[in-house]
Amino acid sequence: MALATPDAVVLELMTMGQESAAYLADLLRAASPSSPHQELAAEILRCCHRVIAALTANSAAGGKKRKAVEHDSAAAWSPPSTPPRKRTRVGAEAALGVMRSxxxxxxxxxRKYGQKEINGRKHPRLYYRCAYSHQGCTATRRVQRTHDDAHQPAAYEIAYYGEHNCRGAAACQQNAPPTVIDFGSNAWGCGTAPAASEQLRSSSLDGETMSSQGGWSPASASASASEVGFFEAETTHEWHDMAGVTPSDPATEFLDGCFDLESLINDVVPFDLDALLNASSVA
DNA sequence: TGAATTTGACCCTT
DNA sequence: AAGGGTCAAATTCA
Structure with a gap:
């Protein structure tokens, strides 16, 4: 699985947006050659183009490269008689994907293997590794509850490390129910298999139990995991509202894509998009 | 009784 | 030295 930096993610999504906008412009042109809405589509295209140009220039200038995950699984599972292995820190930069859900x-x-109180965090950080780790699966994840608002459901920030190369992942994918969003990846692209859910026992996290349904963004559904390394999924509750708005035409699909992109940019990408657009228009 | 979870300690990185 | 990730013995659960 390729590492996806926020810039790369934005670039991918912007490219998709650009293609969608072009398609939208074609549709509008075909429907009504004199439609003033064509200008709007053209404006969207121009914006996409500017962002892509700016991002391309940015990466060409030498953006920070994310460190690759150095999971030494052989050493990690060496017997106690061997010398202590060197533990590799899997910091935030090594995460293959981070999501909020x-x-x-x-x-x-x-399988939970640890829990730690983190400075400045109200809730402990939970450490999990794939239940099929004995098959050599190196996938692990770190779960951090992000806020505890009485008016809002719990939100979790989940960072994924390593890749699922176990048979469990394949089985999971096969059993994915209809509610599942396919990310086009065997690493993330499977949903909540009921059998798997029941095996997931509730953790000690405030006595909470796991929800029986995952909440994934429909807008993210068409993106592969390699394209979306970090995205935001709304809560399950909010999801059902979104589920009712099934993209039925290219225009709606495009707007949904913009919504997804907007949240991604607002919540994930640490740069000022307006400033970026201004800079690229000046250049 | 076996499997999963909890939790304090250990160790690595910064 | 502090913070964070992992180990592994103890505990809990089905």
Whole structure:
């Protein structure tokens, strides 16, 4: 699985947006050659082009490269008689994907192996590894509850490390129910298999139990995991509202894509998009 | 009784 | 030295 930096993610999504906008412009042109809405589509195209140009220039200038995950699984599972292995810190930069969700479920079977109080965090950080780790699966994840608002459901920030190369992942994918969003990846692309859910026992996290449904963004559904390394999923509750708005035409699809992109940019990408657009228009 | 979870300690990185 | 990730013995659960 390729590492996806926020810039790369934006670039991918912007490219998709650009293609959608072009398609939208074609549709508008075909429907009504003199439609003033064509200008709007053209404006969207121009914006996409500017962002892509700016991002391309930015990466060409030498953006920070994310460190690759150095999971030495052989050493990690060496018997106690061997010398102590060198533990590799899997910091935030090594995460293959980070998501926020209203649920901790993602369809995989995880085994908790640790819990830690983190400075400045109200809730402990939970450490899980794939239940099929004995098959050599190196996938692990870190779950951090992000806020505890009485008016809002729990939100979790989940960072994924390593890749699922176990049979469990394949089985999971096969059993994915219709509610599942396919990310086009065997690493993330499976949903909540009921059997798996029941094996997931509730953790000690405030006595909470895992939700039986995952909440994934429909807008993210068409993106592969390699394209979206970090995205935001709404809570399950909010999801059902979104589920009713099924993209039925290219225009709606495009707007949904913009919504997804907007949240991604607002919540994830640490740069000022307006400034970026201004800079690229000046250049 | 076996499997999963909890939790304090250990160790690595910064 | 502090913070964070992992180990592994103890505990809990089905």
């Amino acid at each position: 209203g649920t901790m479920e993602d369809g995989f079977i995880w």
